[in-house]
Amino acid sequence: MRALSANDIVQVWEWGQDKHPVDRALALLALACPELAPEQLQSLTIGQRNSRLLALREKTLGPTLKGFAECAQCGTSLEFAVEVGAIRRPEPAAQAYSLQVDGLTLRFRPLNSLDLAAIVGLAEVGAARRCLIERCLLQATQDGQPLSAAELPESALAALVDALTEHDPQSETRFHLTCAACGHGWSTLFDIVSFFWTELDGRARRLLAEVHALARAYGWREADILAMSEARRHFYLESVG
Numbered sequence: 001m002r003a004l005s006a007n008d009i010v011q012v013w014e015w016g017q018d019k020h021p022v023d024r025a026l027a028l029l030a031l032a033c034p035e036l037a038p039e040q041l042q043s044l045t046i047g048q049r050n051s052r053l054l055a056l057r058e059k060t061l062g063p064t065l066k067g068f069a070e071c072a073q074c075g076t077s078l079e080f081a082v083e084v085g086a087i088r089r090p091e092p093a094a095q096a097y098s099l100q101v102d103g104l105t106l107r108f109r110p111l112n113s114l115d116l117a118a119i120v121g122l123a124e125v126g127a128a129r130r131c132l133i134e135r136c137l138l139q140a141t142q143d144g145q146p147l148s149a150a151e152l153p154e155s156a157l158a159a160l161v162d163a164l165t166e167h168d169p170q171s172e173t174r175f176h177l178t179c180a181a182c183g184h185g186w187s188t189l190f191d192i193v194s195f196f197w198t199e200l201d202g203r204a205r206r207l208l209a210e211v212h213a214l215a216r217a218y219g220w221r222e223a224d225i226l227a228m229s230e231a232r233r234h235f236y237l238e239s240v241g
């Protein structure tokens with residue numbers, strides 16, 4: 001895996017303006033891992049995808065994730081800083097798993113980007129959940145008799161949804177926050193796709209502003225300015241004033 005260059009960031013930012021987060025995530029990984037075919041990237045589990053995005057974020061912008069969260073108890077806005085290493089979780093150990101619940105045996109596989117893409121158009125949460133369950137359920141049996149996903153009781157569906165996260169832990173990344181003002185503590189969900197994209201959006205806009213300033217001062221081409229090291233670009237920017 002290689003870090004994103006200044007040119008990569010501007011290119012992917014421009015392309016991703018009107019794209020869904022599922023596609024943005026895959027485009028970032030395609031840039032970082034050119035040795036992997038699109039089908040290989042699409043079939044990574046969501047946890048494997050998120051692990052790679054965390055690694056790419058670390059290589060490109062460093063290991064410390066900084067952001068803001070609002071305390072649900074007192075409303076204070078607090079700044080947090082989390083190390084990538086502190087939220088890294090293991091990857092799935094197998095391609096498929098079995099689950100026993102209420103006399104049923106379920107065999108399933110972890111979710112991947114193709115599954116998430118399949119529910120993009122579904123506005124209703126229940127429909128999206130059913131679609132994901134139908135896709136990841138490989139087999140359901142009761143006393144040796146096969147059952148369809150539609151025949152499964154709610155208790156089995158809930159257990160399956162829990163098992164999906166349990167066996168692909170990086171698919172749902174959480175960390176703990178404590179409010180400095182009131183002491184309230186809570187577990188917050190961390191979405192690396194939207195977090196990293198928001199950072200890259202800021203970075204791309206700053207890069208284009210730098211291109212604008214240097215092109216105006218020196219008449220240099222955009223491609224040449226983006227190909228410079230950050231140190232050299234910033235030296236010229238300081239010289240321009």
Ligand SMILES: [Zn+2]
Pocket residue numbers: 071072073074075076179180181182183184
């Ligand atoms: Zn608080």
